[in-house]
Amino acid sequence: MSAVEYSKGLDGVIAAESKICDIDGDLGLLSYRGYTIEDLADNSTFAEVAWLLLYGSLPTAAELEGFENILKSKRTIDASLLGVLSSLPKSTHPMIAIQTAIAAHGSLSPVASGRNQANFDRALELIARFPTIVAAWHRISKGLAPLDPRSDLGHGQNFLYMVTGEVPSDERGRIFDVCLILHMEHSFNASTFTGRVVASTMAPMDASVSAAVGALYGPLHGGANEGALHMLAEVSSVEDGTRYVLSELGAKRKIFGMGHRVYKAKDPRSYVLEKYLAQVAATNDPKQHYAKLKTIETAMRAEMEKTGKKIYPNVDFFSGALYELLGIEISLFTPIFAVARVAGWCAHILEQWEDNRIFRPECLYSGDSGKKWVPVSER
Numbered sequence: 001m002s003a004v005e006y007s008k009g010l011d012g013v014i015a016a017e018s019k020i021c022d023i024d025g026d027l028g029l030l031s032y033r034g035y036t037i038e039d040l041a042d043n044s045t046f047a048e049v050a051w052l053l054l055y056g057s058l059p060t061a062a063e064l065e066g067f068e069n070i071l072k073s074k075r076t077i078d079a080s081l082l083g084v085l086s087s088l089p090k091s092t093h094p095m096i097a098i099q100t101a102i103a104a105h106g107s108l109s110p111v112a113s114g115r116n117q118a119n120f121d122r123a124l125e126l127i128a129r130f131p132t133i134v135a136a137w138h139r140i141s142k143g144l145a146p147l148d149p150r151s152d153l154g155h156g157q158n159f160l161y162m163v164t165g166e167v168p169s170d171e172r173g174r175i176f177d178v179c180l181i182l183h184m185e186h187s188f189n190a191s192t193f194t195g196r197v198v199a200s201t202m203a204p205m206d207a208s209v210s211a212a213v214g215a216l217y218g219p220l221h222g223g224a225n226e227g228a229l230h231m232l233a234e235v236s237s238v239e240d241g242t243r244y245v246l247s248e249l250g251a252k253r254k255i256f257g258m259g260h261r262v263y264k265a266k267d268p269r270s271y272v273l274e275k276y277l278a279q280v281a282a283t284n285d286p287k288q289h290y291a292k293l294k295t296i297e298t299a300m301r302a303e304m305e306k307t308g309k310k311i312y313p314n315v316d317f318f319s320g321a322l323y324e325l326l327g328i329e330i331s332l333f334t335p336i337f338a339v340a341r342v343a344g345w346c347a348h349i350l351e352q353w354e355d356n357r358i359f360r361p362e363c364l365y366s367g368d369s370g371k372k373w374v375p376v377s378e379r
């Protein structure tokens with residue numbers, strides 16, 4: 001019998017100590033290694049935040065330059081990985097294809113588990129190659145040839161280039177980098193916890209990261225921004241947003257991109273995404289995504305005021321619309337989440353190995369007991 005109280009879904013359970021990410025769900029605050037997400041989104045690059053997550057402090061100018069160069073030099077993936085991706089049926093879900101490629105990546109040059117230089121190097125390889133794998137699968141699944149990464153482009157810009165074959169403007173590249181920064185880390189979410197659990201068995205980093213990809217696949221974790229975009233297709237006009245909210249709530253259905261297990265205030269990442277969505281939508285929003293979302297948010301707030309429920313926009317509420325306006329296809333939404341989150345996963349796996357103890361919770365047994373075996377002829 002456990003001395004710890006049972007909590008379904010581990011809600012409220014502290015499973016480990018971490019110095020990487022802090023969330024105050026009541027106040028709606030998020031910080032990576034002590035820096036607020038707003039500060040990082042406004043001022044940092046993807047590479048700088050990746051360094052911060054992995055090493056714990058902001059890099060010097062020389063460290064950042066060296067790190068960016070290493071990331072650029074490691075972008076190319078082995079031909080055998082392209083072979084693995086090409087061998088999958090084109091109908092394979094992108095997250096399955098990515099999980100397969102990451103697991104296969106571990107077979108190319110295996111590294112023993114543990115917080116050592118080889119695994120810091122492996123983390124850089126995974127962060128650098130993740131966009132190449134995602135973009136390669138996107139093109140292979142469409143019958144197109146994958147594009148080689150370009151070392152003259154920034155992290156986000158190069159990813160968008162490898163997907164579309166066109167170099168995005170600096171403004172689009174910067175907005176996409178901000179989207180990645182917002183998704184890089186979020187404490188003990190399901191995929192990060194999964195990665196740490198697998199790493200705690202001293203399985204290799206690639207195996208741990210591929211397990212995390214599997215956890216992110218699920219619609220309760222990685223797929224909600226797709227739902228938010230589908231929702232907009234059901235709202236016929238800006239005014240129709242109110243009808244939509246009332247009708248969904250009346251039918252006891254959830255509004256996508258709203259609510260969060262931890263945040264009981266508006267998700268701080270949604271403010272940043274809204275700022276950029278408003279900026280892009282000001283010149284190009286043919287389907288009035290932004291105005292529709294604002295109507296839905298206002299109608300939802302009015303309804304939630306009546307019930308006292310603390311349901312506010314989460315990170316997925318504005319991101320799907322912003323991605324669409326940036327020209328990104330819906331099938332890439334969850335993979336993009338992984339392109340960003342791989343940095344957080346690697347930081348957590350390395351932290352787990354700093355003071356490892358295998359995760360082994362208990363369960364509350366609720367089955368039968370004391371039964372006697374009977375021969376099959378008597379059953």
Ligand SMILES: CC(C)(COP(=O)(O)OP(=O)(O)OC[C@H]1O[C@@H](n2cnc3c(N)ncnc32)[C@H](O)[C@@H]1OP(=O)(O)O)[C@@H](O)C(=O)NCCC(=O)NCCS
Nearest residue numbers: 220224253254255256257258259260261309311314315316
């Ligand atoms: C994120 C989510 C899974 C959190 O789940 P949770 O912490 O277990 O919260 P619950 O689902 O128990 O919700 C608590 C109450 O708020 C309501 N609620 C939660 N999210 C809601 C939403 N998006 N729309 C309408 N009502 C919602 C629930 O119906 C429930 O009401 P009840 O107490 O009358 O039954 C949930 O809010 C959700 O499904 N949101 C939509 C999907 C989404 O955007 N996911 C991305 C998360 S980043």
